Amino acid sequence: MFPNIDPRQLKSMMDKMGIKQKEIDALRVVIEGKDTNIIIENPQVTIIEAQGTQTFQIAGDAKEVSNVKVEVSDDDVRMVKEQTGVADDALVRKTLEETNGDIAEAIIRLKEQ
Numbered sequence: 001m002f003p004n005i006d007p008r009q010l011k012s013m014m015d016k017m018g019i020k021q022k023e024i025d026a027l028r029v030v031i032e033g034k035d036t037n038i039i040i041e042n043p044q045v046t047i048i049e050a051q052g053t054q055t056f057q058i059a060g061d062a063k064e065v066s067n068v069k070v071e072v073s074d075d076d077v078r079m080v081k082e083q084t085g086v087a088d089d090a091l092v093r094k095t096l097e098e099t100n101g102d103i104a105e106a107i108i109r110l111k112e113q
Contacts, residue, residue: 037067041060045058
């Protein structure tokens with residue numbers, strides 16, 4: 001943040017200005033949006049409190065996931081079952097929903113299991 005400043009000096013300066021900093025032990029952070037969610041795995045979360053306002057600083061491995069519900073047809077389920085040899089309709093349907101209806105991706109995932 002500031003070059004050539006000892007972290008203890010920086011903390012002391014922040015304390016004098018009334019700025020408090022606290023680390024949060026989080027497993028993951030989810031930011032829910034209208035059409036997509038941002039999921040941050042292995043996050044480093046810091047709360048910075050200054051002048052009565054809390055600010056969250058988050059760093060980690062982020063990925064964006066669509067939260068739009070995809071309709072999976074019976075024909076798609078049947079096709080994936082035929083290609084993979086998986087007999088469980090519920091598993092095939094769930095995999096298709098997880099892949100947003102991408103038949104090829106669903107087939108690859110089910111064959112890897």
